[in-house]
Amino acid sequence: MSHSFLIAAGTLFDRTLPRFQARLGIVALAFALVFVGAQAVLAHEFKVGDLEIEHPWSRATPAGAKVAGGYFTILNKGSAADRLLSISSDVSDKAELHQMGVKDGVMTMRPVDGGLEIPAGGKVALAPGGYHLMFIGLKRQPKQGEKFAATLTFEKAGTVSVEFAVEGMGEMGGMDDHAN
Numbered sequence: 214m215s216h217s218f219l220i221a222a223g224t225l226f227d228r229t230l231p232r233f234q235a236r237l238g239i240v241a242l243a244f245a246l247v248f249v250g251a252q253a254v255l256a257h258e259f260k261v262g263d264l265e266i267e268h269p270w271s272r273a274t275p276a277g278a279k280v281a282g283g284y285f286t287i288l289n290k291g292s293a294a295d296r297l298l299s300i301s302s303d304v305s306d307k308a309e310l311h312q313m314g315v316k317d318g319v320m321t322m323r324p325v326d327g328g329l330e331i332p333a334g335g336k337v338a339l340a341p342g343g344y345h346l347m348f349i350g351l352k353r354q355p356k357q358g359e360k361f362a363a364t365l366t367f368e369k370a371g372t373v374s375v376e377f378a379v380e381g382m383g384e385m386g387g388m389d390d391h392a393n
């Protein structure tokens with residue numbers, strides 16, 4: 214009796230193990246896909262000359278909105294300062310570099326004249342509440358999860374095509390309102 218029990222247990226084990234391994238494999242694959250997906254978002258960056266443009270992103274806009282913000286971080290690995298001069302995209306009639314700040318307790322936003330300097334060996338962050346791009350005269354509503362193309366022109370490094378990842382409407386929200 215104990216002999217047959219062992220055989221039965223052995224059979225059960227043989228049958229269960231491969232299924233268990235297969236399930237582990239699926240779980241591992243799922244984790245890998247999630248990880249790769251997250252990496253793809255985080256590692257979304259563009260290079261031109263000595264400059265690295267990290268994770269350009271925008272925010273989904275409500276229906277009817279005519280403007281959208283654009284954000285990224287620029288690193289300058291070179292030994293000379295460079296300057297972001299202009300931005301263009303098919304998503305809007307024009308794009309401007311803006312600076313947001315508080316003056317006498319009032320939130321203000323104004324175009325940056327003469328471009329944005331990126332110091333040698335330094336970095337500049339465009340983020341809600343500070344420097345940002347503004348896509349003005351939207352031709353369509355960028356949707357969460359999509360990407361749209363834009364072109365950045367720098368004084369020294371020249372022109373580079375980038376893609377803005379469109380994130381959710383509330384992403385890093387608060388100070389920045391571009392829903393006008």
Ligand SMILES: [Cu+2]
Nearest residue numbers: 311322346347
């Ligand atoms: Cu603005």
